[in-house]
Amino acid sequence: MRRGAAVGLWLAAVIACAWIAVRATYTADLTAFLPPSVTPNQALLIAQLRDGVAARLVLVGLEGADEATLAATSRALAERLRASDRFAYVANGAGGLSKRDRDALLDHRYLLSPAVNAEQFSAAGLRAALERTLELLASPAGTLVRPTLARDPTGELTTLLAAHAGRTQPALREGVWFDVERQRALLTGETRAPGYDLDAQAAIQAEIATAFAAARTDPGVRLVLSGPSVFAVRSRDAIEQDAWRLSLVASIGVALVLYAAYRRAALVAFGALPVATGILAGIAAVAVAFGAVHGITLGFGATLIGEAADYSTYLFAQRARGEALAATAVRVWPTLRLAVLTTVFGSLAMLLSSFTGLAQLGLLTFVGALAAGLATRYVLPAVVPARWATRDAPTVPAPAALAALARGARKLAALVPIALLAAITVLTFNHARLWENDLANLNPIAEAEKRRDQEMRDALGAPDVRHLIVVTGATREAVLQRLERLEPALAQLVARGVVRGFDTPTRYLPSVAAQRTRQAALPEGSELARRLSTATEGLPFRDGLFAPFLVEVERARTAPPLVAKDLEGTVWGLAARALLVELEGHWAGLAPLTGLADAGALAQTVGALRDPAVSLLDLKAESDAMVSAYRNQSLQLAGLGVLVIGAVLALGLRSVRAVIVVMLPVLAAIATTAATLAAAGTRLSLLHLVALLLVLGIGTNYSLFFSRFVPDDDERLRNAYAVLVATATTLIAFGALATSGTAILQAIGTTVALGAALSLVFAAAWSQPR
Amino acid sequence: MIRVAFAVALLGAGAACAQAPYAVEDLMRSLAAGGDSTVAFTETRHSSALKTPLVTSGELRFTRPAQLERRVRTPVEERYLVEGDRVTIERKGAPPRTVSITSQPALGAFLESIRATLRGDLASLKRYYRVELEGAPPGWTLVLLPSDPVMAELITVIRIRGVGGRLTGLEVLETGGDRVVTRFGEGAR
Numbered sequence: 039m040r041r042g043a044a045v046g047l048w049l050a051a052v053i054a055c056a057w058i059a060v061r062a063t064y065t066a067d068l069t070a071f072l073p074p075s076v077t078p079n080q081a082l083l084i085a086q087l088r089d090g091v092a093a094r095l096v097l098v099g100l101e102g103a104d105e106a107t108l109a110a111t112s113r114a115l116a117e118r119l120r121a122s123d124r125f126a127y128v129a130n131g132a133g134g135l136s137k138r139d140r141d142a143l144l145d146h147r148y149l150l151s152p153a154v155n156a157e158q159f160s161a162a163g164l165r166a167a168l169e170r171t172l173e174l175l176a177s178p179a180g181t182l183v184r185p186t187l188a189r190d191p192t193g194e195l196t197t198l199l200a201a202h203a204g205r206t207q208p209a210l211r212e213g214v215w216f217d218v219e220r221q222r223a224l225l226t227g228e229t230r231a232p233g234y235d236l237d238a239q240a241a242i243q244a245e246i247a248t249a250f251a252a253a254r255t256d257p258g259v260r261l262v263l264s265g266p267s268v269f270a271v272r273s274r275d276a277i278e279q280d281a282w283r284l285s286l287v288a289s290i291g292v293a294l295v296l297y298a299a300y301r302r303a304a305l306v307a308f309g310a311l312p313v314a315t316g317i318l319a320g321i322a323a324v325a326v327a328f329g330a331v332h333g334i335t336l337g338f339g340a341t342l343i344g345e346a347a348d349y350s351t352y353l354f355a356q357r358a359r360g361e362a363l364a365a366t367a368v369r370v371w372p373t374l375r376l377a378v379l380t381t382v383f384g385s386l387a388m389l390l391s392s393f394t395g396l397a398q399l400g401l402l403t404f405v406g407a408l409a410a411g412l413a414t415r416y417v418l419p420a421v422v423p424a425r426w427a428t429r430d431a432p433t434v435p436a437p438a439a440l441a442a443l444a445r446g447a448r449k450l451a452a453l454v455p456i457a458l459l460a461a462i463t464v465l466t467f468n469h470a471r472l473w474e475n476d477l478a479n480l481n482p483i484a485e486a487e488k489r490r491d492q493e494m495r496d497a498l499g500a501p502d503v504r505h506l507i508v509v510t511g512a513t514r515e516a517v518l519q520r521l522e523r524l525e526p527a528l529a530q531l532v533a534r535g536v537v538r539g540f541d542t543p544t545r546y547l548p549s550v551a552a553q554r555t556r557q558a559a560l561p562e563g564s565e566l567a568r569r570l571s572t573a574t575e576g577l578p579f580r581d582g583l584f585a586p587f588l589v590e591v592e593r594a595r596t597a598p599p600l601v602a603k604d605l606e607g608t609v610w611g612l613a614a615r616a617l618l619v620e621l622e623g624h625w626a627g628l629a630p631l632t633g634l635a636d637a638g639a640l641a642q643t644v645g646a647l648r649d650p651a652v653s654l655l656d657l658k659a660e661s662d663a664m665v666s667a668y669r670n671q672s673l674q675l676a677g678l679g680v681l682v683i684g685a686v687l688a689l690g691l692r693s694v695r696a697v698i699v700v701m702l703p704v705l706a707a708i709a710t711t712a713a714t715l716a717a718a719g720t721r722l723s724l725l726h727l728v729a730l731l732l733v734l735g736i737g738t739n740y741s742l743f744f745s746r747f748v749p750d751d752d753e754r755l756r757n758a759y760a761v762l763v764a765t766a767t768t769l770i771a772f773g774a775l776a777t778s779g780t781a782i783l784q785a786i787g788t789t790v791a792l793g794a795a796l797s798l799v800f801a802a803a804w805s806q807p808r
Numbered sequence: 809m810i811r812v813a814f815a816v817a818l819l820g821a822g823a824a825c826a827q828a829p830y831a832v833e834d835l836m837r838s839l840a841a842g843g844d845s846t847v848a849f850t851e852t853r854h855s856s857a858l859k860t861p862l863v864t865s866g867e868l869r870f871t872r873p874a875q876l877e878r879r880v881r882t883p884v885e886e887r888y889l890v891e892g893d894r895v896t897i898e899r900k901g902a903p904p905r906t907v908s909i910t911s912q913p914a915l916g917a918f919l920e921s922i923r924a925t926l927r928g929d930l931a932s933l934k935r936y937y938r939v940e941l942e943g944a945p946p947g948w949t950l951v952l953l954p955s956d957p958v959m960a961e962l963i964t965v966i967r968i969r970g971v972g973g974r975l976t977g978l979e980v981l982e983t984g985g986d987r988v989v990t991r992f993g994e995g996a997r
Binding site: 172173175176177178179180181182184185187188210211212213578579580581583 | 851853855856857858859860862863864878880883884886888893897899908909914915918919962963980982983984986988
């Protein structure tokens with residue numbers, strides 16, 4: 039009856055969890071995994087990562103043919119991409135501004151143009167501008183000037199456009215942007231979807247490829263895509279592909295080992311029941327507690343719960359001949375319970391983390407390990423048909439050899455403290471370069487691709503996505519005014535060659551104050567008419583020609599100041615929106631810097647301003663700091679976890695000495711693994727840390743089982759055999775991952791495989807002969 | 809009899825058509841065979857915006873294979889140099905400016921229409937215009953209708969007139985109604 043109750047409860051729980059898991063929101067938003075922002079700069083970094091222009095910029099290169107062919111392809115591709123609603127804009131250097139942008143600029147020219155001042159609108163200023171316009175009218179540019187002559191006789195639009203053309207522009211060949219040195223036509227596109235939305239980004243990249251295939255006339259032309267979102271999609275694909283392939287290889291390997299051990303395919307399948315239950319319960323718990331499950335939690339969580347895959351092994355492989363599985367469960371339970379509880383309470387520390395990512399991971403492990411443990415104890419014996427359990431109980435192969443091995447291992451007991459000390463020495467010596475803070479180095483992106491990205495960025499004069507000057511303020515207006523005051527200093531930096539160029543949102547949206555100053559410089563209607571008639575004296579313009587000009591100046595003079603909404607849908611509006619960020623009630627204006635040559639001089643200039651509202655943001659330094667903060671907290675929590683595990687063991691084993699016997703081998707294994715990686719030149723990252731936490735979990739179990747009280751030699755052998763089988767499955771699963779070409783998978787695989795092997799040897803060395 | 813006469817007349821008319829004396833390709837060939845040239849020009853803009861037409865004069869120098877220089881003497885000194893895809897503009901009191909013909913077709917393609925005609929480069933003309941030819945070698949008119957949408961917004965038609973392998977005049981009709989008429993002098997060398 040009690041059996042039925044356990045199975046019923048389990049089934050109900052599994053169904054409930056599956057229901058929650060299926061309905062849960064899964065997110066790939068990397069920024070959700072980032073720490074709660076500590077500093078305003080970090081908040082900005084997250085905003086940039088989440089929705090920044092840099093993250094949404096796709097760089098497109100075309101190569102492999104002559105200039106004319108590449109240019110034609112560039113034009114055709116841009117046309118197709120512009121027709122898609124996935125891009126806010128697509129630029130390839132051709133055609134300049136769209137009609138819509140031009141009209142918006144023309145409409146707002148007197149408020150937008152920094153050249154508007156009282157002098158320009160004096161009779162003399164007007165006269166000079168009109169004479170210049172007349173000269174233009176007599177030149178081949180006359181055709182361009184003529185259509186707006188009556189509205190804009192002073193050429194304000196031309197001035198406005200020229201100010202923008204003055205910024206660093208890519209080289210042009212055949213009318214489109216070119217990296218001349220590398221014979222590569224260049225395009226850029228800003229996606230509407232945020233950079234972190236990898237599904238949308240992948241669809242966009244596929245769309246670019248389709249458009250390219252349709253646009254190219256010469257089969258020799260090649261498409262090159264670059265940019266943060268391109269890299270992100272590519273690395274995700276690489277990881278997914280590798281993960282699937284290697285999981286398959288590992289599953290087959292593990293299944294073969296388990297089959298060899300149990301001699302029953304059905305038992306191999308049942309063996310997966312606890313860990314599957316655990317993962318399902320863990321996901322459901324995270325979904326309920328956090329509202330959404332992050333993809334990374336899922337990946338790391340599945341790794342951490344990997345320990346639970348051993349639970350069924352400890353049950354099945356420990357079975358004596360003729361023993362009912364339920365009886366085995368009762369016999370093994372005291373040790374297995376401790377194995378489960380150490381993991382459960384060890385993950386409690388992570389659960390308390392202020393980092394959402396770590397807390398999710400902690401909860402997933404906590405619930406997952408608990409559920410897997412309970413399933414092993416109460417569900418497996420109930421669902422595995424008794425006849426499989428009683429007949430053909432597994433026999434330990436080569437018992438004599440195994441016994442000899444165990445005796446041999448015990449002679450290495452001294453190795454454990456020696457290894458621990460040596461490892462600590464190595465880690466101490468390497469502590470300065472022990473950790474990897476650069477997220478980029480975890481990217482499975484080839485060096486050549488990173489270099490090409492930099493080439494394209496340089497050729498396009500695109501901001502390097504790294505250095506920004508940040509100006510904060512209570513309102514958008516305050517930020518814009520500060521930026522306007524800062525502009526002379528920035529221009530100075532360019533003049534001194536400290537940076538090649540900069541951009542600021544005030545170019546696209548001047549402050550209200552600046553607009554009011556410009557409005558004040560515009561003469562009132564009748565006054566302007568009087569000055570204009572003086573200015574046109576002796577010039578061949580027809581009388582009354584400039585009536586539209588008078589109307590438009592009067593309109594600009596009395597218009598309400600331009601706001602962001604007025605520029606919506608134009609390149610100007612987009613740029614203003616991208617460079618002005620609202621952060622929890624206050625505003626930040628970004629001035630991206632291009633071609634930083636002298637970081638020291640830049641920092642000095644910004645420091646000399648002594649303005650707390652102006653700061654220099656090095657996105658890379660910020661992200662490094664964030665990564666190291668993340669890691670430090672993980673380390674502290676892991677340390678706390680070790681203490682909790684010690685306490686749980688002390689309660690369970692009721693002996694300090696026993697706690698040391700269990701914990702020292704696994705701690706030595708972890709330290710030796712870390713030291714080996716460090717000695718091999720690998721910098722440790724959060725991934726290694728998670729992998730080492732898994733080693734802590736499984737290694738503790740090895741020790742627990744080795745040190746468990748066993749009444750006879752037969753059982754001692756079965757006990758050792760169970761640990762050996764568990765280790766073999768771990769080595770196969772993570773050894774497969776270690777062969778991955780993807781840095782993330784390779785790091786986890788190598789670390790766990792090495793750690794598990796060392797844990798086995800050290801635990802065996804300290805196992806107690808009784 | 810009448811039938812025969814009619815047939816002969818028809819045939820004759822057919823022959824006259826088939827003879828189609830002057831094709832664009834022929835003109836281009838004869839232009840391509842020419843040498844370097846320098847001619848004086850006078851350009852007049854007739855515009856509803858102006859009380860009196862705007863007159864500019866200077867000289868136009870074409871150097872093979874593909875360099876065109878438009879030097880303005882009056883009313884203000886100005887120099888446009890077309891080389892490859894680039895147009896360099898030099899005017900008094902301003903630093904020289906370079907634009908690309910293909911990225912600024914409205915400005916560049918006009919100059920390209922002269923340069924490509926002088927070098928007999930039909931392919932370049934066809935990049936921006938639908939090209940038609942009227943007349944015969946003693947007096948021909950090359951009619952250029954903009955096909956580029958940016959240009960078509962500004963220019964209705966460009967007519968280039970010539971005699972044999974020499975240009976005599978050029979007329980640009982803008983969409984706004986302005987007419988820019990250029991006469992090339994006899995000073996060809």
